[in-house]
Amino acid sequence: MAQKPSKKGFKVIAFYTAKNDQAHISYVHEANQWLPxxxxxxxxxxDSTANWNNMNPEFLAKYQVVIFLDTRPETPAQRLAFENYMKHGGSWIGFHFSAFALANSSYPDNWDWYHNDFLASGAYGSNTWRPTSAILKVENDKHPVTFQLPKIFKSSPNEWYRWQNDLRKNPDIDILLAIDSSSFPLGTGPKSHEIWHNGYYPVVWSNKKYKMVYVNMGHNDIDYDHKTNKDLSQTFENEIQNKMIINALLWLGERR
Known part of the structure; x- marks a missing residue:
């Protein structure tokens, strides 16, 4: 289904919603300024679109790389179109909230292929709070996504997710970046469960069965405390992290 890149380069389409959580909205706006x-x-x-009805075979066939900036397809037709796109050679990068699924939420755990096969992470488990930087470690320095990255580097502030499934136990999953233990304690609370003191947390990974990368970054820090909703951080102000994202896009677009 996916076309090969032309001599003029490959084509990227980003889908977004930008309606839930000011921190996610801030990130989407920032991404749509940085990515062009x-x-x-x-x-x-x-290109970018907030019209998820564009998730159809005819529209997707124009692009070599699909991005989910914040959410995911919801209708059966949209989901089938995306699954077929990926199973027939399409490429994908998803950020942060695009992997979220939780029973009895606005984004329920009701898409088995996407969350358990494709992403392999299963449902959302918990998160850190407030958004803070983490020290990340490269888990696979042979992968194109981690090309020329330092072994350890500091991320932009982010809300970090924990998942239902242990990705280390899945032979199809290639964990590329994880939180380094020097990050702990990670998060500031105020609730105790929002501060991580130990554990293993993948933040960037790929599934060997597909041309895909999931990136947990995508949640800017926002001034909720004083109710100004002012941006307190930017995801794309980090040069090393940006290089990782560019590496991922060029790999997904099959540029060598």
Whole structure:
């Protein structure tokens, strides 16, 4: 289904909703400013849409890389179109909330292929709070996504997710970045369960059965305390993290 990149470069389409949580909305707006500049610099094209009905075979066939900036397809037709796109050679990168699924929420755990096969993470488990930077470690320095990254680096502030499934037990999953133990305690609370003191937490991974990358980053820090909703951090202000994202896009677009 997915076309091969032309000599002018590959084509990227980003889907987003930007309606839930000011921190996610802030990130989507930031991404839609940063990614077109990256596209110009690295010679690919970038389009974005908030119309999830564009998740259909005819529309997807125009693009080599699909991005989910915040949410996921919800209708059966949209989900089938995306699954077929990925099973027939399409590429995908998803950020942060795009992997979220929780029973009895607005984004229920009701898409088995996506959450348990494709992402393999299962449902959302918990998160840190407030959004804080973490020290990340490269788990696979042979992968194109981690090309020329330092072994350990500091991320932009983020709300970090824990998942239902242990990705280390899945032979199809290639964990690329994880939280380094030097990050602990991670989070500031105020609730005790929002502060992590130990454990293993993958934050970037790929599924060997598909051309895909999931990136847990995508939640800016926001001034909720004073009710100003002012941005307190930017995801794309981190050069090392940006290099990882560019590496991922160029790999997914099959640029060598």
């Amino acid at each position: 500049k990256a596209a110009k610099k690295y010679h690919f094209s970038y």
